[in-house]
Amino acid sequence: MLARDNFATSLFPVLLAGLLAAMTFWLERAARPPMTGMDGKARHDPDYLIDKFSVRRFGPEGFLQHTLHADHMRHFPDDDSTLVLKPELTYHRTPETHVSAQKAYLDSGATHVKLVDDVIIRRAGLNKPGTVLTTQVLDAFPDEETASTDAAVTITQGQSNVRGSGLRADNKVAQYVLTGPVNGIFYRKGTSPAIVLPPPVQAAPTVTKRNAKKSKQKSNSRTKR
Secondary structure, eight states: OBOOTTTTGGGOOHHHHHHHHHHHHHHHHHHOOOOOSOOOTTSOOOSEEEEEEEEEEEOTTSOEEEEEEEEEEEEETTTTEEEEESOEEEEOSSSOEEEEOSEEEEOTTSOOEEEEEEEEEEEOOSSSOOEEEEEEEEEEETTTTEEEESSOEEEEETTEEEEESEEEEETTTTEEEEESSOEEEEEOTTSSEEEEEOOOOOOOOOOOHHHHHHHHHHHHHHHHO
16 A cells, blocks of 8 residues: 555655664764774674763754654674664654654664664644554665565554554655555544545355255245245
8 A cells, every 4th residue: 555645654764764873873983982902893792882862963053953862872893783772863843753662773884774662753743633653663774765664554643544564665766655454544624534444354154055045945935925
């Protein structure tokens, strides 16, 4: 199912995931300790930790653009990867968008961002209900501007909601696909549901020859009367 521009696509998270990658990458480089002979590169052990940090980015005019809060960050020198615990990213523009998860994994160079557990993307509404996307895993590739997940995805906007078994999104070609089965309800203000996507169709009950024969006998009996 292709997502409509004013619903699912308004929450497309690739650029925000890229922002998370950029801000975390900058913090990781700024906090990196001097190289020593005993750097532990042979093991997957963190070489430094950062607790309870906030990173803010301001525009040229001095207005706050983005804010990143997190409980903890660990950098691993063996593969140059970074783990961020409980990241909360806010994109301060109208409408404001907020991204949170329990964990975020960033590879070397921050080309791949993996959000894991309780992934929630909230976008405030302008004269309409806000939109919320929830899933358990989201892989984003900021340079390619793509994102995907094979985990269940739910998107809600007011009383409207749609659910799919996965998501494929490509920002460069503006294509956003919820993989099936897909079901949901779309409401228009002050009306009954405008569109209803039903759940998968169930097979019809089997009619045996014996039941069919009884049904025919009852029909003939009614005709004679």
